[in-house]
Amino acid sequence: MRLYPDLGLKVFQAPSIGVALEALKEGFRKGELTIIIGRLSVDYHGRARSKLGFGERVVILKPDGALLVHRPHGHSPVNWQPPGSIFDFKRLGEKIVINAGRSNPLEKVTLTFDRIDLLVSSRLRDDAEFSLYVDEHDIRDALVSEPELFEEGFHVVTKEKRVPSGFVDLIGVDREGRFTVIEIKKGLAGRDSVIQLKRYIDGLKGEGGAAVRGVILASGLARGCQGLLDSLGLEFKRVDPRRCYEALMKRRGGGLQLELSRWFISS
Amino acid sequence: MRLYPDLGLKVFQAPSIGVALEALKEGFRKGELTIIIGRLSVDYHGRARSKLGFGERVVILKPDGALLVHRPHGHSPVNWQPPGSIFDFKRLGEKIVINAGRSNPLEKVTLTFDRIDLLVSSRLRDDAEFSLYVDEHDIRDALVSEPELFEEGFHVVTKEKRVPSGFVDLIGVDREGRFTVIEIKKGLAGRDSVIQLKRYIDGLKGEGGAAVRGVILASGLARGCQGLLDSLGLEFKRVDPRRCYEALMKRRGGGLQLELSRWFISS
DNA sequence: CGTGCCAGGTGCCTT
DNA sequence: AAGGCACTTGGCACG
Structure with missing residues (x-):
């Protein structure tokens, strides 16, 4: 000092x-x-x-x-x-x-x-680079590099695809050959996410014609949304942030221990 | 000092x-x-x-x-x-x-x-009260106290009414006796506002049965939304923030001059 | 206390 | 510049 x-x-x-x-x-x-x-x-x-x-x-x-x-x-x-x-x-x-x-x-x-x-x-000198891990962006990248994190036999076709009604996070083909649209949310997916996904799928249907599978990928689904999801014929899938993080680290190198709980115990 | x-x-x-x-x-x-x-x-x-x-x-x-x-x-x-x-x-x-x-x-x-x-x-002592004027909340209040700001012959029935799908800003009856649902946005109303209003109206239709008029009240409508609005049978109406502000001031008393531009000219 | 929704949102990125 | 969207969103009001 x-x-x-x-x-x-x-x-x-x-x-x-x-x-x-x-x-x-x-x-x-x-x-x-x-x-x-x-x-x-x-x-x-x-x-x-x-x-x-x-x-x-x-x-x-x-x-x-x-x-x-x-x-x-x-x-x-x-x-x-x-x-x-x-x-x-x-x-x-x-x-x-x-x-x-x-x-x-x-x-x-x-x-x-x-x-x-x-x-x-x-005058303050501060040139350090700020890096934030495992936001929605990173979940998407993790899936691109390890598609099986989403589902066995899944293949990514496009990421961040522009459609008339906005941006689709991820588009791929599942093991049965169905077009699959994935909407990613870092935290809880709410009603808005469901509606957003529906819009995307409607837009794509208008383009293509074949049936499109829609999946919300998030750490959880807000209460009350399951019904809406069902009635729109969409699915919810839980994402495992830890495995995404590991997939990212494998690609990026570097590690970060979770000693949070220890500190909270010690006060 | x-x-x-x-x-x-x-x-x-x-x-x-x-x-x-x-x-x-x-x-x-x-x-x-x-x-x-x-x-x-x-x-x-x-x-x-x-x-x-x-x-x-x-x-x-x-x-x-x-x-x-x-x-x-x-x-x-x-x-x-x-x-x-x-x-x-x-x-x-x-x-x-x-x-x-x-x-x-x-x-x-x-x-x-x-x-x-x-x-x-x-140790800092700070007990002052913070007040913010003319946000969405205030536009609503201005309409409640002066409904003709919205339309001649309009009457407010409820404000902040809870419906199954969320909160309706304002519900009233227009001069022709039609139930009117108003969705207020302070700035530009976007596609989301339109969808939100549609949800509210669908929810009310389920309750009542009679036709419901839906109006977006905002300072402007985002580009590309007019079509969506038309196809859903909804309307857009421009709100005049200045007149809302005056209506509020009339109720609250007190005044606030707009000397912004003057300052920007002087630098 | 969770749940939903607005915000002087802010920030980031793309057309 | 404008639009779209996520955010360690934060904040508030209500069930």
Whole structure:
């Protein structure tokens, strides 16, 4: 652990309005990320409108134009602006006002600070690659590389096939030679997934003519959907994420142990 | 603007491992929000798995058990844990490890710091109420208070009516006495909205017996949906958000000027 | 507490 | 730029 403070990190405790404004402008000009802890109110005008009175919060301004306002509770920011926003910093009487807006869609967030307790500004270097495994995409890839994960004698014909009504995850031929359309869901498949699959099959029937088999492939089927599924002549099949993961790892190499439960036992 | 630093705010620049650990534990025990700027790697195991190598990021630990890891770019956190998570802080050689996990669903985020540049901890007071206007909910309310916004001679019967297949936004009777089901969308109504409305109507037909009129009420209709709408015997009607807003304001009192464009012109 | 559905959804990818 | 769709979706309201 390094003992010396990063020279690129600037910290201002309870800065004056002038100092804060200068730090904000300079930080953004230099491509730094800025964090503010203070008391502020928030107004948002755009796709909707929102109002939030004064309170103590954390504000993050990112160099790419993203803005986040976090309250002391909750997972998601109470207000925000996506990357690409234009920032504007100014003084208004004894308050500091930050505007963050963009033109498409036309929207603006206004922060009004009547107190800034802390302002931190720093250039952050982060080039690491983020990788997420076993999402729907990966289940599909696992099936492509090991079709027997779906069914003995199954062959994949196409993946991500565009049809008039959307995108079919996977199309193949089963051991009896039937065209099979597979709709993949990572978690529970709901009524919407069933309807989606039905649409795809109807579209394909219009194209081809022969009967088409439709299968929902997911970790489970939401309660109440079995009836709908039956009445539409569709099937549900459970996917085993662990075996998909192993199939992917076989292809990609690398391993990841499941020591989750152990940690939860130890606390 | 207050000139004195908040006594509740603790700031540690490049703290030693011992100091950082102590600050983390004490901060959480006291119900404070903690922000860390440093170099760390992140691993997530749970509903999916993810891996992120070392890089400089911002971490927020909230007193309600929410955890956020923000990279210097992008609107959304690269990793997180929702409120209610259990935190665990420990030393591992020359590194600091923070675990944040929960049991339902079983998932865990592990942060491994090889450097902490800044650690801030503070109790934040924020009791303000957040209010958001003119979403779908508000359009519905506007129609309830001024049904003629929809159509001359229209009367509302129920709002948010539960039907077997979901929730109908609005049910009423038009000037010709026909039962009318209205599906509201704030923005563009897509194919899904049309299908949803169809489901509702089918459900009601099963109940009642008389013909039911179905109307999509939105700011616009997605391209390619008009045909589907026609073939199902449904209608589309444009909603005027401005008039809805005015109707709401008339009821609620208070006003909000549209000075968005002015700000965008001035920059 | 699960279940369904909206969201200022966001992000990613393709035409 | 627009459309389609998944998401560690999150969030809320209701059974």
